[in-house]
Amino acid sequence: MDTNKLAIQEFQQVHELISLRRSRALQAVNNENLQSAWEVGAYVSARLKNAAWGSKTVMQLSEYLRSQDPTLRGYSRRNIYNMVSLYETYSSMEFLELSEKLKLKQIVQSETAQIEDAEIVQAVTAQIESSEIVQIESGQFVQIESAQIPNFLNLTTLSNHFEIINTCKTIEERIFYVLYCFKERLNIKELRRCLKNHTFASLMGDKHNLSKGLKEIYPQAAPMLKDTIFVDFLGLPQKHSERRLQIGILDNMKEFVLELVKDFLFYDKEYPLQVGNSTFKVDLLFFHRGLQCLVAIELKTSKFKPEYMGQLEFYLEALDRDVRRSNENPSIGILLCQEADHSVVEYAMSRSLSPTMIAEYERQLIPKDVLQRSLNEFCSFLTAKNKQ
Numbered sequence: 402m403d404t405n406k407l408a409i410q411e412f413q414q415v416h417e418l419i420s421l422r423r424s425r426a427l428q429a430v431n432n433e434n435l436q437s438a439w440e441v442g443a444y445v446s447a448r449l450k451n452a453a454w455g456s457k458t459v460m461q462l463s464e465y466l467r468s469q470d471p472t473l474r475g476y477s478r479r480n481i482y483n484m485v486s487l488y489e490t491y492s493s494m495e496f497l498e499l500s501e502k503l504k505l506k507q508i509v510q511s512e513t514a515q516i517e518d519a520e521i522v523q524a525v526t527a528q529i530e531s532s533e534i535v536q537i538e539s540g541q542f543v544q545i546e547s548a549q550i551p552n553f554l555n556l557t558t559l560s561n562h563f564e565i566i567n568t569c570k571t572i573e574e575r576i577f578y579v580l581y582c583f584k585e586r587l588n589i590k591e592l593r594r595c596l597k598n599h600t601f602a603s604l605m606g607d608k609h610n611l612s613k614g615l616k617e618i619y620p621q622a623a624p625m626l627k628d629t630i631f632v633d634f635l636g637l638p639q640k641h642s643e644r645r646l647q648i649g650i651l652d653n654m655k656e657f658v659l660e661l662v663k664d665f666l667f668y669d670k671e672y673p674l675q676v677g678n679s680t681f682k683v684d685l686l687f688f689h690r691g692l693q694c695l696v697a698i699e700l701k702t703s704k705f706k707p708e709y710m711g712q713l714e715f716y717l718e719a720l721d722r723d724v725r726r727s728n729e730n731p732s733i734g735i736l737l738c739q740e741a742d743h744s745v746v747e748y749a750m751s752r753s754l755s756p757t758m759i760a761e762y763e764r765q766l767i768p769k770d771v772l773q774r775s776l777n778e779f780c781s782f783l784t785a786k787n788k789q
Contacts, residue, residue, distance in 0.1 A: 442488030492548035612753035705741035
């Protein structure tokens with residue numbers, strides 16, 4: 402082996418070692434921050450509930466902590482109330498019952514087992530023992546019963562938890578976004594965009610926009626594909642051409658991939674397909690890591706029309722015959738339209754045997770009464786994925 406190549410391999414090993422230790426350190430710090438927030442939240446929650454403290458007292462506590470240690474950050478009045486919300490949300494009977502129903506404990510164990518140093522997640526996740534927190538009253542230590550901190554919380558950062566708690570109104574949404582943060586490794590900026598764009602609703606809808614073929618070939622795909630794609634970062638005028646849309650996406654590919662979901666890898670634009678004496682071009686070609694297949698995206702700035710399906714299905718046939726490799730799964734096609742009539746989409750999708758779907762620019766909400774069912778489907782998907 403060439404000396405330089407050997408040196409580079411050894412250098413890579415050193416870099417991997419450093420990255421591993423850094424990851425361990427960050428995970429340990431995050432877990433300790435969560436533990437601290439949990440304990441403070443439990444303590445303050447107990448004082449507020451027995452009317453020993455009021456809002457003014459919480460402000461005084463924040464000021465006291467700042468005066469005792471000017472370097473202490475993250476204990477403003479607002480953040481202390483966030484800690485109270487964190488504790489009360491994830492120690493509630495509603496969460497515990499839903500957690501048991503969704504089998505969150507098994508999902509967390511399966512997900513964290515995929516991390517190279519997963520034992521750190523388990524080791525540092527200390528649990529609050531019952532009556533560990535104490536408060537001083539009349540010169541005596543009085544024990545307070547407190548719930549144990551769920552390992553579930555260690556799936557994402559404390560700042561992400563605060564963002565989720567303050568934005569989401571239901572426990573189903575909160576659980577989804579914690580799991581989604583872990584799955585997609587979202588930082589706070591990325592999470593805020595997902596919350597703003599209602600990723601939960603977009604991923605967990607009824608999926609009337611998936612073809613019969615897509616559901617049969619990829620039964621696990623629904624939680625991986627969004628039916629609404631937000632392109633507000635492109636700054637498009639109300640009327641715009643497909644070319645303008647395509648150029649905007651190419652210039653903002655990082656944001657577009659994040660909006661799609663991070664498993665999408667950009668392959669090429671205007672990808673040529675030679676069929677007979679004619680050349681056809683796919684607007685955008687991606688590869689999906691999770692599904693292990695090519696994904697052709699066709700851009701339409703008009704309302705969805707059933708005839709668009711013929712063009713997309715033709716592209717998929719050409720991709721599968723001439724481009725797809727033997728170790729890859731059948732290609733998927735996505736029509737990205739400005740709007741679509743749901744009834745027309747359902748009719749078009751019901752008999753389509755090609756793995757295709759329709760996605761829209763604009764967002765559409767799903768009824769609240771199906772949120773828990775959708776979350777259950779998402780958790781079932783994670784469980785099935787980890788058993789493979």
